Amino acid sequence: LACLFLAGFACYSCVSWVREVLKSPSILNEVEMNETRYSPFKFHLQKVFHAGYLVQPSSQATKVTFHIYKKYILAQFALAPTILHFGAESEWIVFDGDPSCMAEMSSSFELVKNEGNGLGLFRRRK
Amino acid sequence: MMGGIHFAWIIPLLLGWTVLSLAWRSPKGILEKMLKAILALFLGLGLTSALYFILGSVKKSPMVLFGCEIMITCFLGIVLFWSSSRCRDVTGLTKFVSPEKCSRFFFWTAGLLLLLALSGFYFLVLEKSFGDWDAQAIWNMRARFLFRDMDWMHVFEIGAWSHPDYPLLIPASLARAWEYLGYENFTGSSVLASFFTFGTALSLGLALHILGRSTGGALAFMLLMGTPFFMIQGSHQEADVPLSFCYLCVFILLFLAEKKALSRNHFLTLAGIFCGMAGWIKNEGILFLTTASCGILWGSNYFKKKEDPSFPRISFFVGMLPFLILLIGFKVFWAPANDLFVKQSLEGLLTQMTDLSRYVQITKIFAAHLWHFGHGALVALVLYATLVGFSGDREFYRSWKISRNILMMTFAGYFFVYVLTPQDLAWHLDKSLDRLLIQLWPSFIFLVMMVFRAQVSKGDTISRRILEDDNCIKVSLLQKS
Numbered sequence: 372l373a374c375l376f377l378a379g380f381a382c383y384s385c386v387s388w389v390r391e392v393l394k395s396p397s398i399l400n401e402v403e404m405n406e407t408r409y410s411p412f413k414f415h416l417q418k419v420f421h422a423g424y425l426v427q428p429s430s431q432a433t434k435v436t437f438h439i440y441k442k443y444i445l446a447q448f449a450l451a452p453t454i455l456h457f458g459a460e461s462e463w464i465v466f467d468g469d470p471s472c473m474a475e476m477s478s479s480f481e482l483v484k485n486e487g488n489g490l491g492l493f494r495r496r497k
Numbered sequence: 498m499m500g501g502i503h504f505a506w507i508i509p510l511l512l513g514w515t516v517l518s519l520a521w522r523s524p525k526g527i528l529e530k531m532l533k534a535i536l537a538l539f540l541g542l543g544l545t546s547a548l549y550f551i552l553g554s555v556k557k558s559p560m561v562l563f564g565c566e567i568m569i570t571c572f573l574g575i576v577l578f579w580s581s582s583r584c585r586d587v588t589g590l591t592k593f594v595s596p597e598k599c600s601r602f603f604f605w606t607a608g609l610l611l612l613l614a615l616s617g618f619y620f621l622v623l624e625k626s627f628g629d630w631d632a633q634a635i636w637n638m639r640a641r642f643l644f645r646d647m648d649w650m651h652v653f654e655i656g657a658w659s660h661p662d663y664p665l666l667i668p669a670s671l672a673r674a675w676e677y678l679g680y681e682n683f684t685g686s687s688v689l690a691s692f693f694t695f696g697t698a699l700s701l702g703l704a705l706h707i708l709g710r711s712t713g714g715a716l717a718f719m720l721l722m723g724t725p726f727f728m729i730q731g732s733h734q735e736a737d738v739p740l741s742f743c744y745l746c747v748f749i750l751l752f753l754a755e756k757k758a759l760s761r762n763h764f765l766t767l768a769g770i771f772c773g774m775a776g777w778i779k780n781e782g783i784l785f786l787t788t789a790s791c792g793i794l795w796g797s798n799y800f801k802k803k804e805d806p807s808f809p810r811i812s813f814f815v816g817m818l819p820f821l822i823l824l825i826g827f828k829v830f831w832a833p834a835n836d837l838f839v840k841q842s843l844e845g846l847l848t849q850m851t852d853l854s855r856y857v858q859i860t861k862i863f864a865a866h867l868w869h870f871g872h873g874a875l876v877a878l879v880l881y882a883t884l885v886g887f888s889g890d891r892e893f894y895r896s897w898k899i900s901r902n903i904l905m906m907t908f909a910g911y912f913f914v915y916v917l918t919p920q921d922l923a924w925h926l927d928k929s930l931d932r933l934l935i936q937l938w939p940s941f942i943f944l945v946m947m948v949f950r951a952q953v954s955k956g957d958t959i960s961r962r963i964l965e966d967d968n969c970i971k972v973s974l975l976q977k978s
Binding site for chain 2: 372377378380381382383384385386388389391393400403420451452
């Protein structure tokens with residue numbers, strides 16, 4: 372009886388989680404999307420060990436929310452082994468923010484690659 | 498290079514099989530061979546990942562890595578061949594016993610459940626081929642650094658959010674597979690995740706079967722397949738599942754060590770290797786390594802009876818040594834300090850240790866999580882154990898006591914990590930407690946099934962008799978020699 376009880380519980384539990392998995396709507400694979408978005412930058416960052424990451428022009432203070440943090444990690448995942456740091460101290464900057472702010476960025480940085488939708492790769496002017 | 502991917506799995510399997518064979522010569526029966534093969538692949542992955550890290554750190558090319566792996570495997574194969582021609586095999590455990598009626602029913606139910614779980618797992622993997630949050634931020638990210646970067650030591654410069662101090666078994670195994678393939682492919686990480694998840698469940702069931710608990714083995718397998726969090730964590734490529742697998746392997750080998758009196762020191766060495774490997778998977782493994790060492794030192798008192806063969810605890814520590822050296826080297830020379838310790842001052846630690854409210858809060862949350870664990874799986878297991886009762890069987894009681902002590906000490910260790918954490922306690926418990934429980938879950942099921950058992954089925958009796966017969970042969974061999 373005890374064995375049947377445990378087996379019954381296990382079967383019920385297994386069927387439940389599998390049903391739940393099959394029922395859940397398939398979500399968009401964000402990682403795959405980011406891989407495609409960032410792939411044009413890889414060529415330029417091949418020999419770059421450290422780069423900056425901004426979601427707003429450097430003049431504005433950025434509060435790192437969970438959403439921004441998630442975007443940053445996805446960018447880091449796509450661009451490894453280049454290490455991304457929040458801020459504009461590095462020579463190379465990955466910008467992923469409001470498209471209207473890109474012009475402001477261009478005052479001190481040269482736009483190397485513009486992928487649209489506010490995603491761009493900048494390099495500090497010499 | 499497409500054929501190279503096969504070598505990425507075959508070489509670890511051969512290497513692990515050879516190392517295991519030095520102790521566990523010729524397994525009898527298909528189930529015992531399966532258990533050995535699963536353990537061999539896991540051990541092989543651990544050994545090749547260590548080799549990949551060592552050669553990578555001195556910047557050797559991938560060809561050197563392939564050459565070294567093949568040379569080591571061949572060398573161990575020759576040693577095995579030479580030693581097996583000198584001594585008679587005494588380490589086979591059981592002949593395959595066809596499961597009896599009672600256990601056959603559970604056996605087939607477990608098979609059906611496996612198919613069902615595989616389909617669910619496949620969907621989960623398809624949805625998150627790059628793994629979940631931790632897998633992306635830590636394990637797969639690190640694998641990319643190892644594979645893409647010629648000077649990959651600067652992986653340790655990454656921010657604390659990615660835990661650069663974490664050991665490298667999983668990232669190095671994945672990066673190594675990509676080296677063989679010639680490019681990055683996340684099917685490799687999904688295959689690895691499937692192996693760790695289903696390997697744990699199969700090892701659990703098979704080990705219980707060959708230790709004479711056929712019904713318990715099938716039930717344990719089903720229970721693990723029916724633990725949603727375990728399966729989901731496994732498909733999300735989290736390191737907690739391989740770590741739980743490693744803990745389980747240590748306990749299985751401890752039980753085999755008690756059963757096989759003549760080759761006890763060999764099995765203890767293997768248990769030591771797996772114990773060291775736990776530290777190479779994740780930081781929690783280092784805690785396990787410590788508690789297992791204490792458990793072995795303490796537990797050797799159980800073997801002091803005159804009629805027993807000796808308990809060579811030194812073998813356990815010898816086995817642990819290679820991974821321990823690697824781990825110390827990694828922590829001292831490469832990895833930055835752990836964020837839990839960096840953020841903490843001695844005064845802060847003392848304050849937290851003497852704060853009773855923290856203990857109360859942790860106990861409450863532990864109790865709540867244990868109650869809901871696996872949608873009631875823990876409660877169901879406890880209920881089952883209460884219904885069937887303690888077997889009173891003293892067959893494995895010493896290895897059971899040692900394993901129980903290790904598991905309890907590890908559990909207590911996890912509790913104290915929360916007492917000392919510099920993070921916000923509620924947040925830290927909420928984010929990690931279930932994952933820590935998952936690490937201990939397969940081992941807990943194994944230990945429960947070993948001592949709480951229903952009526953002994955005919956199949957179980959036959960298995961046990963064969964085990965006893967095997968032991969009689971060995972004892973007589975020992976007396977003759």
